Amino acid sequence: MSENKKITEIPIGPYHPLQEEPEFFRLKIDGEKVVGIEIEIGYNHRGIEKLSESKSFDQATFLVERICGICSTSHPFAYVNAVEDLAAIRIPERAKYIRTVVGEIERIHSHLLWLGLAGHFIGYNTVWMWCWKYREPLLELCERVFGNRNHYAMMKIGGVRRDISDDQGDLIRKDMGDLVPKLDMLYNAIQDDPVIKARLRIAGTLTKKDARAYCVVGPTARASGIEIDVRKDDPYAAYGLVDWNVVVREEGDVYAKTMVRIDEMKESVKIINQCVDRLKEVKGEIETEIKEIPEGEGIGRHEAPRGEVFHYVRSRGGSVPYRHKVRAPSFMNVFSNEVAVVGGTIPDAALTLAAVDPCYCCTERMQAVDTDSKVYTSRDLIRMCQEKTYELHRKMKGGK
């Protein structure tokens, strides 16, 4: 309870049926209205940056892949970009196209996953089941072409680990062809259904001004009218070599975020098709050989499904990174909820919290240690109480 008697606090989490991942929100409500929110994370901290310093440059690719399972190629993508920036490595053209294909297939399955969960949150379980059904052929495609359903380990410093043969290219094209009518169907279904549309329209609006103030990235920013996309602004891999558009909408509500994501999937299909066609013409190596990583520092960026991923790598020569810093898109996006949720009602809160497509395993990079204050749980208190008894016990025994 806060000082104001009228305000009630609702804790959500850390283990809550609505949430996939452990995180903790404290909603402050006045009647039906949400007047404040506190976000507490840290349940998923695994110390990846520190671990990375004990792994070789090549092993770290596998480690950063396991930061997040949904966008499992985004972190390696940004990481290899960073190391290549550090060592001034140029990758073969074929590898560029393959990287782009991997990145875009991942974007499609990640967005479908989000769309399904959004449908689940507003009570349309059919949307959930259908989206995940359409996602399944993509995962199978990944397994056939990249070797695993997720965590495909395609990225390698200097290139990619596996080639895409012409037959596999045809397979990808065919699957993309099958996907487009389904995406159109979802698009029309959401646009035509008055209930879904009205439901998504009223929830969690993030204005352009707030979006700028909170530095949001990715589809969350693009749905609020900010045209920002690393793939366009600072082209890497083959994004500068193919033709595609950045999808922007002005409204900033959950509906806009949904539509941006659906349109982005269509753009991804466009990119993948062009890349697969180009792969038939561009033959040659898929990786350049790396002898050693020199001293220096480098940054790498990638537009993950949720926004810009940023990696910083510093080397002092030798085989391990000296410092590796990761900034995931959800780190920026999650905190925009502080304005998007406030002012809405409680039923909208869950939807709005989910609308930025938060990924807490990506976000939990740092752990703040505040030495001045400590939270004592009841268990701590009991332990302290017992310790005092033991101490007394020892003293009296010694005295005897």
Add this chain to the structure above:
Amino acid sequence: MSRILTRSIWVYHFAAAPCNNCDIEILDALTPKYDAERFGIKLVGSIRHADCMLLTGVVNSKDLPRLMSIYQQAPKPFFVIAVGTCALDLGIFRGSYNVVGPPDKHIPIDAYVPGCPPKPEALLSAVVKLIEKVRNDTSKPGKKKVKGIKKL
């Protein structure tokens, strides 16, 4: 007693500190392609309704007290399936300063599903094997020992 449980297992999903992929594959097992619900396997929101817990990810120092308190609320007999390499032996996160050991150091685990992430088929097969194990188990249900919460 525990045989009754084998007809329709309700599972609770506890994500300790995973990379999320195992969790997504668990949900995947419920969607139309694999459709685990046709076997009576249902995902429930509270551990008090569950017969079985799917545990994913490594356990870190912030999760451990929560895991213990959630496990203690579970109705017994109760089964735990560790899903993914992380929950087996920490996988790539071994050696991290925030990780407090594999989950089986803290709670008893009945089945392990290796893989990073395991495929939904592997999850279903783990449940089937667990059911067989429970059916063939003629010993009297006893209380499983749970170690007390370790000092962090």
